Amino acid sequence: MREIRAEAVTEAVAALCVRANRELPSDVLARLRAARGAETWETAQGLLDLLLENAEIARAEGMPICQDTGTAVVFADVGQEVHILGDFEAAVHAGVAKGYTEGLLRKSIVADPLRRVNTGDNTPAVIHTRLVPGDRLTLTVAPKGCGSENMSRLRMLTPAQGAAGVKDFVLETVRLAGANPCPPMVLGVGIGGNFEGVAELAKRALLLPLDGRSEDPFYAAMEAELLEAVNGTGIGPQGFGGKTTCLSVRILTAPTHIAGLPVAVNVSCHVTRHATAAL
Amino acid sequence: MEIKLQTPLTEERVRALRAGDRVLLSGVVYTARDAAHLRMLECLQKGEPLPFDLAGQVIYYAGPTPTPPGRPIGAIGPTTSTRMDAATPALLARGLRGMIGKGGRSPEVVDAMKRHGAVYFAAVGGAAALMARCVTACEVIAWDDLGPESVKRLTLRDLPLIVAIDAEGGDAFEQGQAAYLRACKV
Structure with a gap:
């Protein structure tokens, strides 16, 4: 049994909140650069240049990439042989409060969805904990902006609707989103599982490398096909037209019920952020 | 070529702008987003003054991160x-001349913009x-309790926008x- 102090969790989460909001992951940067190189539409080229310049300024000056520093979504893979000394969830929330306060990140969380008073420190975090083999604690902080989150959708399809139904739903989601989610967007698609599980699959799909492909050739082909279809809409960067509507489509799947075909699309923006540390 | 604009904006100047024009906007603008729009509507319903005079002004739908x-x-x-679409026609009717945001607007907002002579700019999300x-000064002028959603007076210098x-x-x-x-099909 390996012991990890709750204070160490707080420190790690705080540092990850700050890093994720200032430094765009290298795979996102690489996709943006590649998209800029392949873009043929002049307005789109100019906008992609600005996004690349912005990411560089943020990194160099320690500024947030986007003013919407998001809901702090925290993924924790806790090794079964880890013993946390103290209250784990309280330690995560304390890390978010510390990171968002000391890092001068925006506090965007209201305590109640209808009465809407800001909590003042961006807590609580949304925490997804998994128990895994081993004696490590792996923490990923994925700040998620709400402009793109608002464009995300979930639908309980019927088995008969199949792959065509899934693809139609993804493309419908993109068309409804239009310019709103700050394209070029990233799409995390969950297929299968059940109602609450499919949404988490879609969220986790946003953590996958943008330049990767599903290990299952069937879904790898679907990712490629959807990416091409989304980029064929012509929405373009910021919605002003162009080839670059989407940087990557990633799919995660789970077994599901004989009667069901849940699908969820978690729309993200060109600032698809996450940072990871292992304790 | 970019068009240099200075706030406050006149109706004549705004009516001369065309969709797709590149603009560099300078001068004072005011931030307001969801919560501030709800409060502005409450003010209008109660007949109370708004935090700033809307005539010729520009609202920026934005909530900055804390100032380092x-x-x-x-x-x-x-x-x-x-x-902000639901609240916007009432503000346009009281002289609001421009808005800065991202994404599209409702038909009701576009109708009110045509009627009153207003422009909607997109900044780069x-x-x-x-x-x-491009911001040289920032001051909270109302509803500090809203935190990032408070109304702030910003001074801009050459903020790049698209009409x-x-x-x-x-x-x-x-x-x-x-x-x-069309260009793809040629």
Whole structure:
């Protein structure tokens, strides 16, 4: 049994909140650069240049990439042989409060969805904990902006609707989103599982490398096909037209019920952020 | 070529802008987003004064990050404008001349823009570190309790914008996407 102090969790989460909001992951940067190189539409080229310049300024000056520093979504893979000394969830929330306060990140969380008073420190975090083999604690902080989150959708399809139904739903989601989610967007698609599980699959799909492909050739082909279809809409960067509507489509799947075909699309923006540390 | 504009904006100047025009905007603008719009509507319903006179002014749908020491403002970029659509016609009727945000607007907003002579600009969503350089001053003028959603008076210097929807209803999203798709077919 390996012991990890709750204070160490707080420190790690705080540092990850700050890093994720200032430094765009290298795979996102690489996709943006590649998209800029392949873009043929002049307005789109100019906008992609600005996004690349912005990411560089943020990194160099320690500024947030986007003013919407998001809901702090925290993924924790806790090794079964880890013993946390103290209250784990309280330690995560304390890390978010510390990171968002000391890092001068925006506090965007209201305590109640209808009465809407800001909590003042961006807590609580949304925490997804998994128990895994081993004696490590792996923490990923994925700040998620709400402009793109608002464009995300979930639908309980019927088995008969199949792959065509899934693809139609993804493309419908993109068309409804239009310019709103700050394209070029990233799409995390969950297929299968059940109602609450499919949404988490879609969220986790946003953590996958943008330049990767599903290990299952069937879904790898679907990712490629959807990416091409989304980029064929012509929405373009910021919605002003162009080839670059989407940087990557990633799919995660789970077994599901004989009667069901849940699908969820978690729309993200060109600032698809996450940072990871292992304790 | 970019058009240099200075706030406050006159109706004549705004009506001359066309969807797709590149603009560098300077002068005072006011931030207001969801919560501030709800409060402004409450003010109008109760007959109370708004935090600022709307005549000729521009609202920026934005909530910046906290201001670092030695800087005028933190990171700042546009939020999704359509969430403010329901409140917007009432503000346009009282002289609001321009809005800065991202994404499209409702037909009701576009109608009110045509009627009153107003323009909707798009800023680059998610380029907030870069656009912070175009803000030279930031002061909270109302509803400090709203935190990031408080109303702030910003002074801009050459903020790069695109005329997204003009006072004739011309829409740079529709036009840009259609032009790109036409070019692909040639």
